[in-house]
Amino acid sequence: MKEYFPFWNKLTAVQQALLRNAVTERHAKKGEVLHNGSEDCVGLLLVKEGQLRAYMLSEEGREITLYRLLDRDICLFSASCVLHSIAFDVSVQAERDTVFLHIPSSVYQELMQQSAAVANYTNEVMASRFSDVMWLMDQVLYKRMDARVAAFLLEESALAGTAELKITHEAIARHLGSAREVVTRMLKYLQNEGAVAVSRGGVTITDAEALGQIAGDSLR
């Protein structure tokens, strides 16, 4: 528990027992939606092994990926009922088979009310996600789409540990909050630049350096 909860040593024995008894280990299959916006308050999810994706869904069903949760990352917004002032919906989906710890909302809320250490940990987690979203805002506002697609492909490649990405144009568009046609046009451009090779099954990065330059450049 100490390994996963940085505040563990600052809890009383009673609080430690409360948390230990409430936490359960769970599994999610790749593709499974673990939390669906305002529809539920499933509790906090702490990734042991795997990869989760937090995304925003517009009224019209368009998506944009906000951030990824990897090993040891904790998902706060799946327990948004814990914080009254949260007026937005985030959905969470497993991008790989994932093992995670589940902490019920009510137990976490109780600990947060009692313990400044837990409340401050929550603050830091939220500030960290807030930073992710502000970075994304900067990208959406000021970066050209070619740079965003290039940056996305590099990030995906780093996460998957391979230069051969199995991903559709449609899926890239969903991650970036864009349209398939736009992504197809951008991939064609990146292919002409020799940075990627587009095939039926996906996209292969052929020149990571060139792709990195396109990702770094180019203001809208």
Place this chain on the structure above:
Amino acid sequence: MKEYFPFWNKLTAVQQALLRNAVTERHAKKGEVLHNGSEDCVGLLLVKEGQLRAYMLSEEGREITLYRLLDRDICLFSASCVLHSIAFDVSVQAERDTVFLHIPSSVYQELMQQSAAVANYTNEVMASRFSDVMWLMDQVLYKRMDARVAAFLLEESALAGTAELKITHEAIARHLGSAREVVTRMLKYLQNEGAVAVSRGGVTITDAEALGQIAGDSLR
């Protein structure tokens, strides 16, 4: 103090004295920049009377208004050194002559470490600002520029308490993270629709209902 700090009654007498002795009342002239991104950690600002604007500045000097702080609102990000995980810069400017309370970062941090009530109050403030930014993200991603200009004019009019807004096209563009030419084109369109009258000195709302409809409609 009780009036301004919802956690006041949950502080010990020592903590109350610490806060009371540290808080000072200050004044800012309209236009004054109170906090400039990463350059400082000026402390928390609690608005007594007036109006502050929090905005993001891109590397290239482009702005977008994130949210407004009105009476009783507190500005957290002017004390971003209090939260280690904040990796973004927000600037704060007075939009009117403003009277505010200043709380030094070090004192607030001390209270936050000691008191779960203060830490949880901080959580709620951050969640509230996070919600503002997520709303803005949704606007930027999915709303057409005409709708965003219309919504901005209505908000300005409500804040200023008048339909005759003294504001330049340049200033509107800065608020919305857009370019002056784009805003000029949108205002021309809104004028053609009979919703506003554009003059040398600013913009007058002539049909708030029509403007509201344009603000509510129209996906990108």
